[in-house]
Amino acid sequence: MEASRRQGVRKQKKRSLLYSQNAAPYFFIFPFILSFLIFFAYPVATTVIMSFQEVLPGQTTFIGLDNYKELWNPTFLTAIRNSTVYTLLTLIILIPVPLVLAVFLNSKLMFAKNFFRSVTFIPALTSVVVAGMIFRLIFGGQDGALLNSILTNFGMEPKAWLNHGGTSMFVLVVLATWKWMGINILYFLAGLQNIPRELYESAEVDGATTARKFYHITLPLLKPISIYVFTISIYGGFSMFAESYMLYGSNRSPNNIGLTIVGYLYQKGIEQNNLGFGSAVGIALLVITLIITLIQLKFFGMFKKEEQG
Structure with a gap:
């Protein structure tokens, strides 16, 4: 009888704990x-430890800061420059242009809205692998490549698009624009649809022009979305790898004109099986993106104090 009573008390405690508002x-x-600890905290901690080691098959040796001393070499600096230029160019294009297009798509005067929204989003559904292969065919250096054929028809000389730094970066930015434009338009559309129409109607009654409504209503109320798009675009720019890899068919490009930080990490950590040095590259990438993100949040984002009216 006593055992039965104790068992009932234990069940009641378990039930009360399960339905407890505190728990x-x-x-x-x-x-x-749990997922954060397993898939983020543990890998980051392991990477930090490995960055101070020489990790070879079946052998791990602690070497201190040697990986970081070796890290600052001309090849790594080239990768930083390429990633930085790529990120800046994509930010210049993939922030204002999707914003303006989203405003047009959200306008009452726009016709066939759903059709154009679908068309702009279709590239985002395309695999980077497939997109990279298609762009490699379009911008190929052969005379029979699509773009060179068009140039030839207009009496211009064909170009080796992927063999020169300027044109190679141009192709990468065009690919990024085609691939990610629809995603950013979708973000801005979501923000625009949350802005009350009454604000625009009140501004029209006061005689505000379209430009003034855009500057004084649309832009301020889209600030959270803009900060989010800006942040993920910085991360996406510095973490770019697959696009360059597919354009060149490998992680090798002439004079490293297509080499990115992640590409250098892959080259050292995977291709050359130097996981310790690759970990140091990964930590450097993490620090670079973290610093840039904190700076932009400081000046434009959540750390910037709003002016009191």
Whole structure:
């Protein structure tokens, strides 16, 4: 009888713990915490440790800062320059242009809105591998490549697009624009549809022009979305790898004109099986993107104090 009573008390405690309002938040956030620890915290900690080691098959040796001392070499600096230029160019294009297009697509005067929204989003559904192969065929150096054929028909000389730094970067930016334009338009459209129409109607009553409404209503209320798009675009720019790899068919490009930081990480860590040095490259990339992101958040984002009216 006593054992039965104790068992009933234990069941009641378990039931009360399961339905407890204090325990419920921890229960719901536990899957996120677990996945964060397994898939982010543990890999980052392991990478930091490996960056101070020489990791060879069946052998691990602690070498201190040697990987970081070896890191600052001309090839790595070239990768940083390429990634930085690529990121800046994509930011210049993939922030204002999608914003303007989203405003047009959200306008009451725009016809066939759903059709144009679908058309702009289709490239985002295309695999980077497929897109890279298609662009490699379009911008090939052969006379029979699509773009060179068009140039030849207009009496111009064909170009080796992927063999020169300027034209190679141009092709990478065009690929990024084609691939990610629809995603950013979708983000801005979501923000625009949350802006109350009454604000625009009140501004029209006060005689505000379209430009003034865009500057004084649209841009300020789209600030959170703009900061988000800006942040993920910085990360996407510095983490670019597959696009360059598919354009050249490998991680090798003439004079490293297509080499990125992630490409250099892949070259050292995977191709040359130097996981310790590759980890140092990964940590350097993490620090670079973290610093740039914190700077832009400081001046434009969540750390910037709003002016009190």
